[in-house]
Amino acid sequence: MLVLVTGGSGSGKSEFAENLVQQLHRKPFLYIATMYPFDEECHKRIARHRDMRKEKQFDTLECYTGLKQADVSGYGTVLLECMSNLVANEMYQENGAGEQCVEVVLEGIDHIQKQCEHLVIVSNEIFSDGIPYEEETERYQRYLGKINQEIARRADLTAEVVYSIPLIHKGSLEECIHTV
Amino acid sequence: MILVTGGCFQGKTTYACETFGIDREDTADGMNCLMEQIYQAKLLYHFHEYIHRLMEMGQEFVLEELKEKNPDIILVTNELGYGVVPIDRFDRAYREKTGRICCQIAKEAKEVHRVVCGIGTVIKHD
Numbered sequence A: 001m002l003v004l005v006t007g008g009s010g011s012g013k014s015e016f017a018e019n020l021v022q023q024l025h026r027k028p029f030l031y032i033a034t035m036y037p038f039d040e041e042c043h044k045r046i047a048r049h050r051d052m053r054k055e056k057q058f059d060t061l062e063c064y065t066g067l068k069q070a071d072v073s074g075y076g077t078v079l080l081e082c083m084s085n086l087v088a089n090e091m092y093q094e095n096g097a098g099e100q101c102v103e104v105v106l107e108g109i110d111h112i113q114k115q116c117e118h119l120v121i122v123s124n125e126i127f128s129d130g131i132p133y134e135e136e137t138e139r140y141q142r143y144l145g146k147i148n149q150e151i152a153r154r155a156d157l158t159a160e161v162v163y164s165i166p167l168i169h170k171g172s173l174e175e176c177i178h179t180v
Numbered sequence B: 001m002i003l004v005t006g007g008c009f010q011g012k013t014t015y016a017c018e019t020f021g022i023d024r025e026d027t028a029d030g031m032n033c034l035m036e037q038i039y040q041a042k043l044l045y046h047f048h049e050y051i052h053r054l055m056e057m058g059q060e061f062v063l064e065e066l067k068e069k070n071p072d073i074i075l076v077t078n079e080l081g082y083g084v085v086p087i088d089r090f091d092r093a094y095r096e097k098t099g100r101i102c103c104q105i106a107k108e109a110k111e112v113h114r115v116v117c118g119i120g121t122v123i124k125h126d
Helices: A013-024 A040-052 A083-092 A098-115 A135-154 A173-179 B012-020 B035-039 B047-056 B063-069 B089-108
Strands: A002-007 A029-033 A058-062 A077-081 A118-122 A157-162 A165-170 B002-006 B027-029 B043-045 B074-078 B111-116 B119-125
Touching: A002 A013, A002 A135, A013 A040, A013 A077, A013 A118, A013 A157, A013 A173, A077 A083, A077 A098, A083 A098, A083 A135, A098 A118, A098 A135, A157 A173, A165 B119, B002 B012, B002 B089, B012 B043, B012 B074, B012 B111, B012 B119, B035 B047, B035 B063, B043 B047, B047 B074, B047 B089, B063 B089, B074 B089
Parallel strands: A002 A118, A002 A157, A029 A058, A029 A077, A077 A118, B002 B074, B002 B111, B027 B043, B043 B074
Antiparallel strands: A157 A165, B111 B119
16 A cells, blocks of 8 residues: 655654554554754754654664665565655755656655555645745755655555644545555 | 634634634734733634744743633634745744644644635544
């Protein structure tokens, strides 16, 4: 099963996604962390997330680029967080995919999905604050928007989390939890 | 406690006043009200601005205190965090903080409404 969890910053989407993984009951759980620890603020953010999931039995795999090379065989459920970081890394890191970002990321998702039973992807809504950004940032929005659409198209469940409340745009949360 | 959220300029406060039968004079504006007014007002709008002011003063929002002193308050807030991560450190912290606080409030609230184009949808109801 493929699940897309999206939402704004600070919306509680991570917590929702982590709890959903617990309810899918397909162990072992793997957390693919995509945030590159650039600075103190990133470290704090990463520490906060580690703390949030410490009781939830996740192994952690750090993957900043090249999802297609990741070996996740043996895991029942994979939680990838967050697509917005992975896309930025692929676009801007030296060994990233650059302009091939969209294709490379989607191939990476296929690659992970083939190895596990459930894949839950956390993404981010960065599309509606009405601020005109520079061309490069708009390219980032375009790539992530395209990737989000592609994931949602393939997903069994798509949820947008609003202040910890899941709004289901595709599929049924109850069915997902009960049919697994 | 009731939380009403949505983008800016969506008619959230008008929707809330109409839906819950609140007179405008019983509301407080989070942008410029006295900080204590949150404990008396039936409805406080621009709640995100209220959090912004708290942060500028270096103070924390205490949900427990609000629940105790004004358990039936209606909070109207902009839904922040739907843009690219801001460059400014304070802006980043502010939208993150507002999100976390609103998650807490949504968990405690008996109802959460989300307003788009003046139309509210109940996204949580006890």
